[in-house]
Amino acid sequence: MKKLFSLLLILSFIAGFSQTDTTQVIVPNRTNSAEALSKPYVILISTDGFRYDYVQKYLAENLMKFSESGVVAKAMIPSFPSITFPNHWSLITGLYPSHHGLIDNFFYDYKRKEPYKMSNKENAEDGSWYGGTPLWSLAEKQGMLTASMMWVGSASNAGGARPTYYYHYHEKFTPNEKVDKVIDWLKLSEERRPHFITLYFPEVDASGHHFGPGSNETKNAVHLVDAAIGTLVEKVNQLGLKNVNFIFVADHGMINVDREHPIAIPEILFDKNRFDFYNSQTLLRVVVKNPEEIQSVYKELKKNKTNDYRVFLDEKFPRKLNFSQKDDRYNRIGQILLVPKVPKIFLEKDQKTSIGKHGYNPYTVPEMKATFIAFGPAFKQNKKIGEFQNVNIYPIVTDILNLKITEPIDGTQKVAKEILRK
Incomplete structure (x- = not known):
């Protein structure tokens, strides 16, 4: 009887916790x-x-x-x-x-x-x-x-x-x-x-x-x-x-x-003292913490990139996408953008993804x-x-x-x- 009561209590707790408004x-x-x-x-x-x-x-x-x-x-x-x-x-x-x-x-x-x-x-x-x-x-x-x-x-x-x-x-x-x-x-x-x-x-x-x-x-x-x-x-x-x-x-x-051959995120970006990056898999946004490093980091990323993606300074991003530095009213985008070529995606180690995705340049x-x-x-x-x-x-x-x-x-x-x- 005690076991039954305990089970009911647990089920009641789970139901209450997962209740949707x-x-x-x-x-x-x-x-x-x-x-x-x-x-x-x-x-x-x-x-x-x-x-x-x-x-x-x-x-x-x-x-x-x-x-x-x-x-x-x-x-x-x-x-x-x-x-x-x-x-x-x-x-x-x-x-x-x-x-x-x-x-x-x-x-x-x-x-x-x-x-x-x-x-x-x-x-x-x-x-x-x-x-x-x-x-x-x-x-x-x-x-x-x-x-x-x-x-x-x-x-x-x-x-x-x-x-x-x-x-x-x-x-x-x-x-x-x-x-x-x-x-x-x-x-x-x-x-x-x-x-x-x-x-x-x-x-x-x-x-x-x-x-x-x-x-x-x-x-x-x-x-x-x-x-x-x-x-x-x-x-x-x-x-x-x-x-x-x-x-x-x-x-x-x-x-x-292409889930079988994802693009590895450049190793340099894992230095948290210098960078933050935000990966939506079809776009990788990079924030360089020291503004004086932006140009040198951009050149290094371009030099070491593969043919599976392009590297942009945010200020040079395609104008018709309205996603450049001068458009960024809330300063949330980042200074460097890594854009995979379709159907490639960026994946971190052991990160999962779905069969279908969106986010690319329409x-x-x-x-x-x-x-x-x-x-x-x-x-x-x-x-x-x-x-x-x-x-x-x-x-x-x-x-x-x-x-x-x-x-x-x-x-x-x-x-x-x-x-x-x-």
Whole structure:
């Protein structure tokens, strides 16, 4: 009996320790302004790792149908580096990573003297790490209620105002459960109904990492999300709301990498008295602690490098990637960048990696490019457009919702003018 009691106690402790907070958070005492009540609705959907060619490659029926009735881009170009947190924050702020400060999923801030890790809830929900004004904050400050289903940074106070309705990040909800919660938001009374909603799906990215972009598992994940989108649109239509618009995007693509022949990190960089380095495997950022050594270290790294990667002084990094020293508003990038040639990756000894990865230059590695499909009353029909940068999503949303952009962004009105009816 004592053994049974002890076992139950242990199981109870484990269950309590691993309990996930799935409760919705509602900011009290907010209602839509009179002006907001008459405005359209925008549902911005991100499917992590949904590569630009997945719709056709895997015959995603619903997204194919919606792209034919609305606007579809040849591809959407992620910001550099083409990874999850920087790009979701670029999509929602209209700023490049070097300008909003989220330059990697993991980085160190030398002014704050502390690290940022996407897996650290305290970091992820601390708005002081995030620059720019996210769309939900912009809308809330202008009298419009918003809601977010686990978009990067949505549980933080970045920009000065959280969404009225949001969840702490977890992966307990299925895609259809997320859809049902979005529908519940849209069933609220007019004064409490959000007009801007962000919705995030991680399944395609997870399958791409674990099994590769060409796997049956990734195909099944694409179909899973595609079915959820179809259900979402059907249920929204049943509500009879006027002027509901959908924007389907991704943060980046995916490619198989060479796990069998990784690049060894140069031995010199392991001298912690002289260097810090940050390895995302598709990019190695180096901080030289003594600024007087930067040039000599750069020359030494170039001299001893292999043909599998290139070495850049950050100040000389390709301009179109907006990741150079003069772009680095938060001084978080580092002074020297080591960039592997596809499909190579940097690995430390005994470090593990996945089959599929992202993070490479989207201009030279097309597999990094993302999907863009938009449909609804605000958008032109049967419209195909070329490639564009993801920072242009921000002004598309502000134009539809008639929100005033209150601070400079990197996106422009060009794409909005091309695809919107007005």
